[in-house]
Amino acid sequence: MRAFDLIVIGAGSGNSIIDERFAHQRVALLDNGRRFGGTCLNYGCIPTKMFVLPADYLTSPADAARVGVHLDAASADWAQVRDRIFGRIDPISDAGRDWRAESPNVTLFRETGRFIGPKTLRVGDEEITADKIVIAAGSRAVIPPLPGLSAAFEAGLAHTSDTIMRIGSLPPRITILGTGYIGSEFAHVFSAFGSSVTMIGRSARVLGREDEAIAERYTSVLAEAIDLRLERDITDISVADGVVTVTMRRRDGSVDAVESDLLLVATGRTPNGDTLDVQASGVAMDAAGFILVDDQQRTSVPGIWALGDVSSPWMLKHVANHEARIVAHNLLDPQHPARRDDRPVPHAVFGHPQVASVGLTEREAREGGLDVVVAVQDYAGTAYGWAMEDRDSFVKVVADRRTGRLVGAHVIGPQASVLIQPLIQAMSFSLSVSEMARGQFWIHPALTEVVENALLGLGLGEGQ
Numbered sequence: 001m002r003a004f005d006l007i008v009i010g011a012g013s014g015n016s017i018i019d020e021r022f023a024h025q026r027v028a029l030l031d032n033g034r035r036f037g038g039t040c041l042n043y044g045c046i047p048t049k050m051f052v053l054p055a056d057y058l059t060s061p062a063d064a065a066r067v068g069v070h071l072d073a074a075s076a077d078w079a080q081v082r083d084r085i086f087g088r089i090d091p092i093s094d095a096g097r098d099w100r101a102e103s104p105n106v107t108l109f110r111e112t113g114r115f116i117g118p119k120t121l122r123v124g125d126e127e128i129t130a131d132k133i134v135i136a137a138g139s140r141a142v143i144p145p146l147p148g149l150s151a152a153f154e155a156g157l158a159h160t161s162d163t164i165m166r167i168g169s170l171p172p173r174i175t176i177l178g179t180g181y182i183g184s185e186f187a188h189v190f191s192a193f194g195s196s197v198t199m200i201g202r203s204a205r206v207l208g209r210e211d212e213a214i215a216e217r218y219t220s221v222l223a224e225a226i227d228l229r230l231e232r233d234i235t236d237i238s239v240a241d242g243v244v245t246v247t248m249r250r251r252d253g254s255v256d257a258v259e260s261d262l263l264l265v266a267t268g269r270t271p272n273g274d275t276l277d278v279q280a281s282g283v284a285m286d287a288a289g290f291i292l293v294d295d296q297q298r299t300s301v302p303g304i305w306a307l308g309d310v311s312s313p314w315m316l317k318h319v320a321n322h323e324a325r326i327v328a329h330n331l332l333d334p335q336h337p338a339r340r341d342d343r344p345v346p347h348a349v350f351g352h353p354q355v356a357s358v359g360l361t362e363r364e365a366r367e368g369g370l371d372v373v374v375a376v377q378d379y380a381g382t383a384y385g386w387a388m389e390d391r392d393s394f395v396k397v398v399a400d401r402r403t404g405r406l407v408g409a410h411v412i413g414p415q416a417s418v419l420i421q422p423l424i425q426a427m428s429f430s431l432s433v434s435e436m437a438r439g440q441f442w443i444h445p446a447l448t449e450v451v452e453n454a455l456l457g458l459g460l461g462e463g464q
Ligand SMILES: Cc1cc2nc3c(=O)[nH]c(=O)nc-3n(C[C@H](O)[C@H](O)[C@H](O)COP(=O)(O)OP(=O)(O)OC[C@H]3O[C@@H](n4cnc5c(N)ncnc54)[C@H](O)[C@@H]3O)c2cc1C
Pocket: 009, 010, 011, 012, 013, 014, 030, 031, 032, 033, 034, 037, 038, 039, 040, 041, 043, 044, 045, 046, 048, 111, 112, 113, 114, 136, 137, 138, 139, 161, 182, 272, 275, 276, 307, 308, 309, 310, 315, 316, 317, 318, 319, 320
């Protein structure tokens, strides 16, 4: 049995904990990922957005045509773009691994750790122990038990987000299962690069957890770009001669099918606590498999903390990073613990168009019993929106009439992930709508005027 001061399981956000403040501690860092550095760097946020940017360029001729500019039909070579992306990311991952392996106080285990007792893990042939343990083991793609899906994986014709970005060539036809974040971002990437994309979903709208107005608009815009098959249950997946056929049933009982060259399974992610035999440590999990933590990121076992996707249903990198900072502080200074606060958690979906959101949807606010006031401002109603000849984009703000403060904000359209930031700031620092709208200059005629006008549209007191 090897003893350490600290064991960190997972080298995604967990890796960032071990900085110079831990130089005097003997640390074991466990990571079983094929590539070092976790999901965001290798399989998630970063490479996906590096594919989204070329996809945005590829769709720009259509935007330019609306304002009378005729760009040549855009094209991109999948293999070249892929190699550039991973030619940049893989060396960062390798350098991070090598640096860790050489850190004098850190022992790096590139293997799976499993609990065999309260503070003891088996890693390969070794048993290791420490008084302090951090579980930062992330999440994995869910593969639903659909008939024929495993055979499609075995034939190399089905992928998850872990492998789809490294495929050898662009599939002429791709079918995406799932209408959430991952499905939406890859629908944009593959259709922009030139694949014929079919997306299959059970519900009536794509991005169904967004505010209804946003999900509805996103669905109608996406339906112009791809073959969207909603309100379908998949009944069978079959493979023959390199072609994968998905058969599905509509709500009225009728059946349809689609053939393609590749399947992308984007049907959600599940936390990895179960694969760690977390039960042997006594750490409690909820019914969905998330490790339960308090606002100091402490699990039910003293001395064991958890952070990121393994314990947070948000499953977002900015949340995991925030939690990692809290855990690092609490490991070093438990007498003065840092706590997670209740700041609103934003997210953005980098599809086409972009979507960004923070706080409550209109429905959630009304169902929560708030006296709600809502404003919707089309980009097309502002000077920059005229310049863009925009048709589809808008900002929707939801405020509590009693407090005069925002409770939610939702944006669909170009730069949504950027435009939302002042609204996140207003909510995080409890700025009132009127202070926010009239307490600062908004640059004219910048696109941010769409945010200003949305706030003014709430009619909660304008000032000068
Ligand atoms: C395709 C995709 C796109 C995404 N895009 C965004 C985005 O744009 N913005 C955003 O905010 N979020 C995005 N996310 C989510 C984001 O990637 C995650 O929220 C974040 O990476 C979680 O970090 P983590 O540290 O909790 O887990 P991870 O980074 O997954 O790290 C966990 C590590 O633990 C290792 N591990 C697991 N079990 C064991 C074990 N038993 N022993 C040893 N090691 C183990 C794993 O191999 C992994 O390396 C995306 C996710 C995906 C899949």
